[in-house]
Amino acid sequence: MRVLSLLDRVVAGGAVGLTEAADATGIPVSTALRHLRVLTSHGYLVRNDLGRYSVGPSFVRLALAAFQSGPYARLTAAAQPALQRLADTTEESAYLAVRDGSEAVYIATVESRRAIRHVGWVGKSVPIEGTALGEALASEMTNHGRPPAPFFNTGAIEPDVTAVVAPIHGSEGIVGAFSVLGPAERLTGERLDRTAEAVVDAAVKTSLALFPR
Secondary structure (H helix, E strand, C coil): HHHHHHHHHHHHCEEEHHHHHHHHHCCHHHHHHHHHHHHHHHCCECCCCCCCCCCHEEEEHHHHHHHHHHCHHHHHHHHHHHHHHHHHHHHHEEEEEEEECCCCEEECCCCCCCCCCCCCCCCCEEECCCCCHHHHCCCCCCCCCCCCEEEEECCCCCCCCCEEEECCCCCCCEEEEEEEEECCCCCCCCHHHHHHHHHHHHHHHHHHHHCCC
16 A cells, blocks of 8 residues: 555655655655665656656556557547647636545546646546535536536635636446636636537547447
8 A cells, every 4th residue: 555655646746855755744754765666666657866756667658558448448539639629718727527435536638738738647646525616526417418507616736727627427437537627817707608608518529439329
């Protein structure tokens, strides 16, 4: 469990130092160092000249294999065209996320082309409770053939960032959600309404691609 906690912390942080990793996981520094060395020796992590750890080739290989043939392979393949359309239509960064217990994990993205944009959240997680993404993933599938209702939140995780989310429905429940994230000052009024329409449309089309009716 300690090894997995350290690996999870590095994956979520992108590049993490020894002390930071130890503090975040509650593991003594000497023990954390020993585990990080094992992960590095097996290629799951790499350590740069500044002593910071990031994901290594072995981890990348496993992640790619999971995307190509794992349980989320079909979902990500079906969602990719919609992600691209969302980014093009809204001019903001679009994400695909799934539920993992009490958290939601971002597993794919198409980034906005704007100079000021939301980036870098693939692999990161947010709480189910208190977030628009969490509300969408935890909502009951009661649409009965109608488009899903969008969920909104501003500043739940990052200040001045607005999230617009819609759930992707499967045959027996919600299998994921689309989330458009952008600066709160841009996502207002009519622009926010258009973004919500685009997110809902992406969710509906991906649901139909996964489970044709």
